[in-house]
Amino acid sequence: MSAVRTLSVTKLNPATPGVIDVIQQEACPNRVYSYSIASMPANASMVQWSVPSIPGVIILSGQGTASIQVAYPAGAITGTVTAQAISNCGSSTIRQVAVKLPACPPPGIAGKGTDAPDLKDQFKKEPTDGAFDVNVFPNPSTSYFGLIVKSTEQTKLTARIFDMQGRLLKVFTVMSNEINNIGYHLKAGIYILEISEGKNSSTRKLIKQ
Known part of the structure; x- marks a missing residue:
């Protein structure tokens, strides 16, 4: 009878995403912010982002990557943006950043007309x-x-x-x-x-x- 051979299997969960950097790209009333981490976390295949569950808040691009662009409506916004690293082995702890935006002032009104502008x-x-x-x-x-x-x-x-x-x-x-x-x-x-x-x-x- 031969000796017993053993195999050790280690589960490599993805690392927690790094600090989330926030940059405002567009101002009121069509606010767009970018949220990004420095790089894809170790052992991760994607980053799952979430944004405040408020009508009009939209992830415009970047879901699954290390950076997203988010559009916000003109109303006051309070909530969090979160990032979680995902792999076939599991998921990381969640990194989050607070969102607190005041309501935009009322927009101006453009001129009327169906053809070219004045x-x-x-x-x-x-x-x-x-x-x-x-x-x-x-x-x-x-x-x-x-x-x-x-x-x-x-x-x-x-x-x-x-x-x-x-x-x-x-x-x-x-x-x-x-x-x-x-x-x-x-x-x-x-x-x-x-x-x-x-x-x-x-x-x-x-x-x-």
Whole structure:
């Protein structure tokens, strides 16, 4: 009879995520924050993020990675953002950071009109907020912009991009409550994005680097 051979099996649970860094990328009323850890935790295959369970709080991108972008509505927000490392062997303890955002001030109202904006006045001032909750990220961008128009209903909207001389460069349609990637074709410079439906419109400045 041979000697008994033994095999020791060690379960490698993933390490706890590191400190969560928070950076504000967009201000009121279309607030976007990034949350990130320095690197993927040891022995982890993904990072599971959670955000406050409040209507309008959306993880725009990055779920499963070491960094996410989160969109917040204009109302006051209180809660936590958490990160937990996951692997086939199990999960880590949870790392969290508190979220406490005051309500945004009431947005301004953009001019009315179904065609191009009043370019004579439009390019003398910053783009304004109108009837839609429009979020563009990242902005500035070196490649493309993510665009999401938040609405209580799924709606088809008209989007127009103008240069700073008021020339119309592109017209296209987008769906509300969906992430649309735009601006691949734009060269480095500053542009105006107009989102409209009927008599309502909102504009944003796009900065392409």
